[in-house]
Amino acid sequence: xxxxxxxxxxxxxxxxxxxxxxxxxxxxxxxxxxxxxxxxxxxxxxxxxxxxxxxxxxxxxxxxxxxxxxxxxxxxxxxxxxx
Numbered sequence: 001x002x003x004x005x006x007x008x009x010x011x012x013x014x015x016x017x018x019x020x021x022x023x024x025x026x027x028x029x030x031x032x033x034x035x036x037x038x039x040x041x042x043x044x045x046x047x048x049x050x051x052x053x054x055x056x057x058x059x060x061x062x063x064x065x066x067x068x069x070x071x072x073x074x075x076x077x078x079x080x081x082x083x
Contacts, residue, residue, distance in 0.1 A: 003053050009060045017064075021057045024050055 009017060028050040035041050 003049055004056070006056055006060065009057060010063075014061055014064050017057050017061050021054060021061075024053050024057070028054070 004020065009020075012020070028047065031041070031047050031050065035047075041047070
């Protein structure tokens with residue numbers, strides 16, 4: 001799987017990001033398993049990049065959730081003002 005850029009991640013929905021995260025976690029697990037079985041890694045930096053990609057996905061998901069909550073609070077305030 002190609003590494004995602006943050007710019008591309010922000011255009012995805014939360015559900016799509018979660019599925020991407022599952023794919024990256026599966027790939028990370030596969031890489032760790034192959035190393036623990038004794039084979040030499042083709043690309044030693046791949047595990048590091050996968051872990052960082054997972055962290056980036058989690059960060060973007062958190063940003064989207066906070067933005068959603070902020071919008072909900074704003075609409076609630078507007079509803080209270082109209083009453």
